[in-house]
Amino acid sequence: xxxxxxLYVSEVWLRVFEYAMVGAVAAIGLTLxxxxxxxxxxxxxxxxxxxxxxxxxxxxxxxxxxxxxxxGLPPVIAIVGAVVVSSLAGLAFxxxxxxxSGIYLAVATLSLVFLGLYLGQRFTEFTGGAATxxxxxxxxxxxxxxxxxxxxxxxxxxxxxxxxxxWYLFLILVIGGIFLALxxxxxxxxxxxxxxxxxxxxxxxxxxxxxxxxxTAFAVSAGYAGLAGVMMVLWFGLLKAxxxxxxxxxxxxxxxxxLAIVIIGGLGSVWGxxxxxxxxxGLPLALRLLVPSVPLLASITEGSGGFTPSVITAFAYGSxxxxxxxxxxxxxxxxxxxxxxxxxx
Amino acid sequence: MSTFMQLTINGxxxxxxxxxxxxxxxxxxxxxxxxxxxxxxxxLVAGYITVRxxxxxxxxxxxxxxxxxxxxxxxxxxxxxxxxxxGGDPIALVLLTIGVDVVIVEEVARRLGSSAPFVRVPWANxxxxxxQITVLKGQIVALCFGLVIIAVLFALFRxxxxxxxxxxxxxxxxxxxxxxVRNTQVTAAAWLIAGVLAGIAVLxxxxxxxxxxxxxRATHxxxLVAFPAAIIGGLDSTNxxxxxxxxxxxxGAYSQQYVSFEFARVAVYLVMLAVLVVxxxxxxxxxxxxxx
Numbered sequence: 001x002x003x004x005x006x007l008y009v010s011e012v013w014l015r016v017f018e019y020a021m022v023g024a025v026a027a028i029g030l031t032l033x034x035x036x037x038x039x040x041x042x043x044x045x046x047x048x049x050x051x052x053x054x055x056x057x058x059x060x061x062x063x064x065x066x067x068x069x070x071x072g073l074p075p076v077i078a079i080v081g082a083v084v085v086s087s088l089a090g091l092a093f094x095x096x097x098x099x100x101s102g103i104y105l106a107v108a109t110l111s112l113v114f115l116g117l118y119l120g121q122r123f124t125e126f127t128g129g130a131a132t133x134x135x136x137x138x139x140x141x142x143x144x145x146x147x148x149x150x151x152x153x154x155x156x157x158x159x160x161x162x163x164x165x166x167w168y169l170f171l172i173l174v175i176g177g178i179f180l181a182l183x184x185x186x187x188x189x190x191x192x193x194x195x196x197x198x199x200x201x202x203x204x205x206x207x208x209x210x211x212x213x214x215x216t217a218f219a220v221s222a223g224y225a226g227l228a229g230v231m232m233v234l235w236f237g238l239l240k241a242x243x244x245x246x247x248x249x250x251x252x253x254x255x256x257x258x259l260a261i262v263i264i265g266g267l268g269s270v271w272g273x274x275x276x277x278x279x280x281x282g283l284p285l286a287l288r289l290l291v292p293s294v295p296l297l298a299s300i301t302e303g304s305g306g307f308t309p310s311v312i313t314a315f316a317y318g319s320x321x322x323x324x325x326x327x328x329x330x331x332x333x334x335x336x337x338x339x340x341x342x343x344x345x
Numbered sequence: 346m347s348t349f350m351q352l353t354i355n356g357x358x359x360x361x362x363x364x365x366x367x368x369x370x371x372x373x374x375x376x377x378x379x380x381x382x383x384x385x386x387x388x389l390v391a392g393y394i395t396v397r398x399x400x401x402x403x404x405x406x407x408x409x410x411x412x413x414x415x416x417x418x419x420x421x422x423x424x425x426x427x428x429x430x431x432g433g434d435p436i437a438l439v440l441l442t443i444g445v446d447v448v449i450v451e452e453v454a455r456r457l458g459s460s461a462p463f464v465r466v467p468w469a470n471x472x473x474x475x476x477q478i479t480v481l482k483g484q485i486v487a488l489c490f491g492l493v494i495i496a497v498l499f500a501l502f503r504x505x506x507x508x509x510x511x512x513x514x515x516x517x518x519x520x521x522x523x524x525x526v527r528n529t530q531v532t533a534a535a536w537l538i539a540g541v542l543a544g545i546a547v548l549x550x551x552x553x554x555x556x557x558x559x560x561x562r563a564t565h566x567x568x569l570v571a572f573p574a575a576i577i578g579g580l581d582s583t584n585x586x587x588x589x590x591x592x593x594x595x596x597g598a599y600s601q602q603y604v605s606f607e608f609a610r611v612a613v614y615l616v617m618l619a620v621l622v623v624x625x626x627x628x629x630x631x632x633x634x635x636x637x
Contacts, residue, residue: 103436103439107573110572111614114614263444318445318448322444325438326441
């Protein structure tokens with residue numbers, strides 16, 4: 001079904017789903033870290049910025065007369081490079097991520113968001129700065145672009161433009177991310193993370209290197225965030241540093257919405273993260289598309305102080321977090337398990 | 346030298362305000378075992394009530410209303426939501442307060458629209474000259490006011506029955522309950538005090554002297570700078586919170602002058618990271634002991 005969707009759904013709606021996929025990839029990494037290793041991180045947007053910037057710098061061609069850094073690598077290698085760079089950035093945080101646990105880490109990683117804001121505005125030759133940004137290098141394989149409409153292609157009478165192609169690219173990345181995460185959860189690293197989460201002392205007694213397990217989980221989630229950052233840049237077609245720390249793609253608001261995805265989906269559940277992303281990242285864009293056609297929505301969003309789609313979404317996920325924590329700590333994943341248990345056999 | 350003195354006084358002024366906020370974090374952490382991520386929304390609500398009421402009622406009444414509003418809101422959050430998850434793990438409590446924070450901040454920001462009104466305190470935009478040194482009057486007032494409140498609070502902890510009960514509860518919850526400490530009352534009172542502190546802090550945060558911004562989302566993210574203050578000192582240490590507050594205030598002031606304005610915000614966090622690498626529970630925090 002997902003494969004055939006671009007044949008039926010219009011471009012604007014494809015964009016909504018694609019944005020949700022960006023959130024899903026970042027949230028999968030975060031759910032591994034928070035749900036399985038018990039480490040709370042607000043630093044995900046920083047690693048997204050690192051990944052997006054690395055992709056732009058690696059894949060862009062160096063242009064004369066522009067001070068933007070461009071190395072001109074093939075985009076496939078640039079994506080891999082971006083993931084590696086952001087994982088290494090996560091690993092560089094190991095002295096903190098390995099030693100500091102739980103709540104302390106949540107606040108410690110808040111520093112990364114401020115660091116990202118500062119570095120993003122300071123090193124404009126990489127990020128393009130907060131004013132104009134820099135264009136995202138298109139993603140091409142063997143001369144076939146997956147993020148623009150060159151060369152032209154028509155499938156079953158449907159013209160395959162940029163959005164249809166990006167859909168397949170993102171689908172591959174998300175599915176790859178899901179399977180890697182499920183593999184990690186089921187095997188040795190996942191078991192050592194859960195041992196550290198449940199009791200660091202007994203994990204150490206069982207032979208798990210606690211600091212290393214925490215640092216690895218952090219680096220893995222940073223790698224996922226880096227990939228999500230590349231997708232974010234491709235989705236916008238633009239890389240741009242944030243103007244302030246409380247709104248923007250790499251801001252505290254983004255950090256909190258990613259955490260919201262993970263909680264609403266159910267801490268530790270990979271599929272829950274995907275569902276949560278569809279809700280938290282998809283809803284504001286979907287509402288924006290619905291506003292002109294639904295009179296009720298149009299009337300409440302009007303004017304200053306109106307309930308804009310982003311306000312409605314924030315209300316929805318803020319209160320959902322509270323409800324999930326109080327009534328269903330397992331999140332959507334636990335609700336899903338209960339439903340399948342009832343109707344499954 | 347005079348620049349340095351000037352920076353020290355201004356930094357100490359904002360440090361006192363951060364100390365008030367950090368004390369709020371510590372008091373709540375000791376009572377509920379939760380780091381209150383909704384602290385910023387308490388500050389924002391107090392600021393919003395104050396700026397809306399100051400036109401008609403004058404600043405004194407408006408400020409009192411704002412401070413009480415934040416206190417009451419804190420108690421409501423504790424009684425209605427946090428108390429329901431008692432015994433829940435600290436991460437769940439953090440997530441809960443984040444959810445509350447998102448909703449409240451979004452609502453206040455929606456009501457404010459694009460405006461960012463200042464709290465009109467009488468000492469705003471005035472400078473005092475002492476010899477060669479020029480300091481903002483607001484920072485002096487913040488410093489004196491902050492020190493008085495901190496002194497009163499420490500006296501409360503030390504000499505009142507509530508202070509004793511709170512210290513006992515932070516030491517060992519069940520044992521304290523068996524000795525006749527009413528956990529619910531002590532915890533609610535702790536949230537009330539933390540809310541009141543947040544309400545007082547906004548009277549300094551949302552003035553032209555402090556960061557040059559009125560009540561807005563930016564005020565909320567200023568509160569995030571108080572997080573490092575609480576963490577540097579150690580989340581369960583009241584002395585640490587005060588010292589952490591001043592460290593944060595001074596770091597901000599010095600790095601603003603000697604490095605750059607943009608770097609100042611990061612500098613505070615870098616200091617926190619450095620402290621965490623050396624002492625993962627902060628300077629004065631109790632080290633967690635793991636029992637198998």
